[in-house]
Amino acid sequence: MKLSAIIRLLLTFYKNFFLFSFLITLSCASLYWEYGPPILTVLVWFKLLTQGLTWNFIRTYKKKEFYYYRNLGLRDTILWSVTLGMDLSLFILLLILTHQLHP
């Protein structure tokens, strides 16, 4: 399968929880803006916890759709590791930006 097709499928899967996840990331960024580095550990754990909840929710309520990706050669582990990895990268990027922009 072409790389562009794989990326398209990964983005389709990521769309399942992007909005929820992005709102969590934005909330974390705003808390970091307010309280600064002392709250970082709490925010990281909070983000990881919500990722775990997302994983459990999608695995339960969207389990039928995994056959779509399997039939196209994408294993569940690849779907999860790439999309959660992207989500975590976005979280880290936004926190770094918040840290740099904070006066």
Add this chain to the structure above:
Amino acid sequence: MIHTLIAKDIQLTLGDRQILSDTHIQCRTGSITGLLGRNGAGKTSLMRIMYGDLPCDSRSFTIDNIPFPHPYTQPDRIRYMPQFNFIPGSLTPERICLDFNLDFQELESSFPDFHSLGRQRIKYLSTGQRRLINIYVISRSRSQFVMLDEPFTLLSPIQIEKVRTMLEKEKQNKGILITDHLHQHIWDISDEVYTLADGRTRLTSRPVPHHDHRK
């Protein structure tokens, strides 16, 4: 090229109940293999074990004598259509065809139901249309074998006829394993039929039609 799929020695126990104990299924390129059995006999479990996504006690699955512990990672070898809609509802028929490397125009010409529905999200389509696109993408896409779990259920008689014609054509390029509760269609379309009962598969010949001699 002719390919041969063999699934055997599959054992599955759920709690105290032995669901599958002595199974043997063989499927070849150019043939449709039917699988019949009562509700709860283990047909779906057997297909899922063959596909590799249901853990079991023991299993042997080979294609051309090469063992495949996780066939679901190789769609060029085998694809599986479960008995429910597995396509994300937000996708459109055009996008689905693109993902499976198929031409939407061909889908439209084979099944005019999809005329002007190319950009409609499939969650807004009828149950029959959704089922039809599930069957179409799995059976038409490039793969050595496909397994179809209850393809005729939820389809209208006209749609069933079209699907049967499509499968007859597709078997030239692949082996097809099919199960459904509409037994007549399975008998009509299959080159050989296995029945699954008491956890065992048996190659079965077509029942002799019953003639009523009463006057």
